[in-house]
Amino acid sequence: MSLKVWIVTGAFIGGLAMPVLAAAGQDAVLALYKTQAIADDSAFAGFSADRGKAFYASSSTGGSPDTPSCSSCHTASPLKAGMTRAGKAIEPMAVSVSPARFTDAAKTEKWFGRNCKTVLGRACSVQEKGDFITYLNGL
Amino acid sequence: MNVVGPQFVFDQREALPTRAVKIWDLPLRLFHWLLVASIAVAAVTGWLLPASWLQFHLIAGTVIGSLVLWRIVWGFTGTRYSRFRSFAFSPRATVAHLKGLIEGKVQREAGHNPLGALMVFALLGSISTIVLTGVAVLGGQFKQGPLKAFVSFAGAMTYREIHSLVAVALLVLIGGHLAGVTFESWRTRENLAAAMVTGKKRDGFVHEAPMAQARSGLAVSVSAVLTILLIPGAYALTGLSPLGVAALPKNATWETECSSCHMAFHPSLLPAKSWTAIMAGLSQHFGEDASLDAAANKEITDYLVSHSAETWDSIAANRLRNVDPARPLEITATRFWMRLHQDISPAVFSSKAVGAKQNCSACHQDAASGMFAPQAISIPQEKAQ
Numbered sequence A: 001m002s003l004k005v006w007i008v009t010g011a012f013i014g015g016l017a018m019p020v021l022a023a024a025g026q027d028a029v030l031a032l033y034k035t036q037a038i039a040d041d042s043a044f045a046g047f048s049a050d051r052g053k054a055f056y057a058s059s060s061t062g063g064s065p066d067t068p069s070c071s072s073c074h075t076a077s078p079l080k081a082g083m084t085r086a087g088k089a090i091e092p093m094a095v096s097v098s099p100a101r102f103t104d105a106a107k108t109e110k111w112f113g114r115n116c117k118t119v120l121g122r123a124c125s126v127q128e129k130g131d132f133i134t135y136l137n138g139l
Numbered sequence B: 001m002n003v004v005g006p007q008f009v010f011d012q013r014e015a016l017p018t019r020a021v022k023i024w025d026l027p028l029r030l031f032h033w034l035l036v037a038s039i040a041v042a043a044v045t046g047w048l049l050p051a052s053w054l055q056f057h058l059i060a061g062t063v064i065g066s067l068v069l070w071r072i073v074w075g076f077t078g079t080r081y082s083r084f085r086s087f088a089f090s091p092r093a094t095v096a097h098l099k100g101l102i103e104g105k106v107q108r109e110a111g112h113n114p115l116g117a118l119m120v121f122a123l124l125g126s127i128s129t130i131v132l133t134g135v136a137v138l139g140g141q142f143k144q145g146p147l148k149a150f151v152s153f154a155g156a157m158t159y160r161e162i163h164s165l166v167a168v169a170l171l172v173l174i175g176g177h178l179a180g181v182t183f184e185s186w187r188t189r190e191n192l193a194a195a196m197v198t199g200k201k202r203d204g205f206v207h208e209a210p211m212a213q214a215r216s217g218l219a220v221s222v223s224a225v226l227t228i229l230l231i232p233g234a235y236a237l238t239g240l241s242p243l244g245v246a247a248l249p250k251n252a253t254w255e256t257e258c259s260s261c262h263m264a265f266h267p268s269l270l271p272a273k274s275w276t277a278i279m280a281g282l283s284q285h286f287g288e289d290a291s292l293d294a295a296a297n298k299e300i301t302d303y304l305v306s307h308s309a310e311t312w313d314s315i316a317a318n319r320l321r322n323v324d325p326a327r328p329l330e331i332t333a334t335r336f337w338m339r340l341h342q343d344i345s346p347a348v349f350s351s352k353a354v355g356a357k358q359n360c361s362a363c364h365q366d367a368a369s370g371m372f373a374p375q376a377i378s379i380p381q382e383k384a385q
Helices: A003-023 A026-040 A049-057 A105-120 A126-137 B026-048 B051-077 B091-103 B114-142 B153-188 B192-198 B216-238 B252-258 B272-280 B294-306 B315-320 B335-340 B346-350
Strands: B020-022 B200-202
Touching (some): A049 A126, A105 A126, B026 B051, B026 B153, B051 B114, B051 B216, B091 B114, B153 B192, B192 B200, B315 B335
Antiparallel strands (some): B020 B200
8 A cells, every 4th residue: 555545544544533532531531632742742731720710800991891811710719619691500611520521522622612712802712712721630 | 031039129128038048059159269279370370470480370270170060051951040151141131130230120149140150151251262262372372282283372472362361351340240249238138158158048039949840960970071081182192293394314423513512402492594603603612622523513403403593483492593793602691581581699500500601401300401480490509698
């Protein structure tokens, strides 16, 4: 077989394997972000729970005025249930309380995509996402 | 016309005989006072209390309807003065009675006098009209009860007009009834209200065996047959599928995506145009980014549009079709929504149990179905003022 076929087959198998890996837990999702972080920046020095904690608590004026911070909806403590602006309860963000958090890579990306734009007015960096998950995973 | 109960020319200077005679039988008196009580409940729940009291209004209406039906049976089977025959006066007799009143030729009637009889028929007629139109309103407006398969929302609006107008007329008639009883009691020096409690009037009439005629067995048989026919009939009709509110097919994408942040609003709660605009603007969805991938967006848009307010005949769909042109995407900006929620304090909406006014299901237990039955309203108690 030619090299091309090997690459296509490898990519295909890799693509199939990704959701399986993702379902394996938070570590798999974090690993995806780590791979991406290294690809983006060769000097990547790992994710930090402390930075994630500060990020969670920080306020921004870049996004919607109704939601200046993660804590606007998720409350100051990630261990507690939050509430959307429309009155629906949100399960706690801490993995110790809500074990399903950050186990689905696509879902994680979907909500980072939405909420970073709503709260910060911009997309989050891979570093920020990784720090955030690391913080909530260790609580 | 068979005018029963010979006229008694009553001279006010003479004392009435002290001996009492039974005029109104017990079933008639029970009917009268139960009707008073159930009409009072219907009036208070219909005019004064919020719509969440509808169930009590319906119970009162059912009792009233049954009482009137029973009264009709008893009107053919009861004792002398309960029978329609005893007070079916001819127009001529009625006019003569009126003339006699004006001329001061005072007559005293054992049963109903001609004017009183007219009032009885007017009351029974208006009460029957109110009950029947009420069932039609229940069917068309709320898609409940035995007529839900037959009356449209638009039809119900007409019946509701009649229901309300005749209810006001009934109130006037009741006023006239009370005035008539008061006047006649004063005129004949006989407490007629008390007579409807005890059944007795002071003697002095010429009777034709007043209490001997009740055909109770026949009354019970006819009532039993009516009950056997009507109750299962009403249940069977209530079991039919309601007109214009077809069952909503499930859609998992709509359910999952739309209920991420708020309850999945029933597609019938906004017109198609509003849904299309909402789905086209998800990146700025009421201050939040709620973007979806193109496939999911199309699937949900199609679903919402094909079951939008225009396609449904519920009260919510009929009313919420008329969005505020300035804020066409907001259910809570419609005039209808605002009018129905104006008495609810902002503290209720911001309470922990509700959270926001978009959270319909916090108070409307059937919000997911889009029906919003008044009986399904339960507002969580305000903890602190």
